[in-house]
Amino acid sequence: MALGDFFDWLLCAIKLKKKVTLGIYGEVNVGKTTLANKISMDWAGEKMGKTSRIPHETRTVQKKERVTIPLKGGRKLVLNLLDMPGLATKVDYRAFTKYGIRAKEAKKRAKEATAGVIEAIRWLDNVDTVLAVMDATKDPLTQVNLTLMGNLEAKGIPVIIVANKIDRKSANPKRIKDAFPDYPIVPISALKGKNIDHLYEAIGKYAK
Amino acid sequence: MPSRKTRVLDLSRTKPGSRKDKLKIQFLSSDVLNRKSEDARVRFVLDIVKDGTILVTDGVMAPDEELGLIRETMRRVDDGFPGIEVCSLKKDLPGVQHFFEQVSDQRNKVENLLNKLAGKKPPKIGLKFGMTLIGPSKYIKRIRKDPNSFSVFAGA
Secondary structure (H helix, E strand, O other): OOHHHHHHHHHHHOOOEEEEEEEEEEEOOOOHHHHHHHHHHHHHOOOOOOOOOOOOOOOOOEEEEEEEEEOHHHOEEEEEEEEOOOEOOEOOHHHHHOOOOOHHHHHHHHHHHHHHHHHHHHHHHHOOEEEEEEEOOOOOOOHHHHHHHHHHHHHOOOEEEEEEOOOOOOOOHHHHHHHOOOOOEEEOEOOOOEOHHHHHHHHHHHOO | OOOOOOOOOOHHHOOOOOOOOOOEEEEEOHHHHHOOOHHHHHHHHHHHHHOOEEEEEOOEOOHHHHHHHHHHHHHHOEOOEOEEEEEEEEOOOOHHHHHHHHHHHHHHHHHHHHHHHHOOOOOOOOOEOEEEEEEEOOOEEEEEEOOOOEEEEEOO
């Protein structure tokens, strides 16, 4: 055991530090990587991944270890932050060609995207807490969201719903609250950093 | 008038015998699916859907089976089959039935674990009460869901 790991273990043992593997899950293009970048920039000083308007930009699990968030009362929360590929029931390479990507490259991207979805599903057995990111400008009652929330509940994994993109005029986080009334929900804008402190408080409160 | 991009299928204009613009919807009894193990059920459903059929059944998959369906779908995605659209309505059971369903879920989980440890085949776990529609995403353009209903917009 390295010296740093030993001190982490010691601080966890005396409850001054909590170590959590936090998975950022959600559909495609809801702002998962933007949120991961925001958290990582705030507490580790560097970004985690590239964002794009083209769907399935994140096609492998992005990891950032030992992201430390200070909590109330002098405690610390150490996160192993995992930015997951977007969950989807379909991946059509033709959708990528609309963004100017050539067919051959689009097919390769689609193949990587399907592998990414499978990898994200596999990681559900290895996360302690999940941030379920939903786009506040869109209908939250999608099968992907329902399947994700159903599985988190069945596995007993603590979840915080992040209603993202509230900086946009069409955002309506109340729709998400109405659709999932039994879960903690934090409306934020990961891009603008709006309400991000509320999210850190929620992570400190609910992460196990 | 619907735009060309989101053209809704007009079955009245379909020429008899032509495959073009035909959409097959299969209503399948959950009894057929309940006779199969979860893995076999997912494969069976995807075989039908990949063939271009929209499947409707009187049951709902458990959350982990739904994830299994997504995982298997991703394995089968190719140039001609971009994936599926799926929507389900779970029936809210009255108090006592809901309790027994939860007890049954827990028993199934324990049985599943014991069978895995013993290297046996997983037991057949039936669908839950409700309704599910699964179809190829190249035909299902959009699904609008409310807590108690859903609307499907399909087209060729």
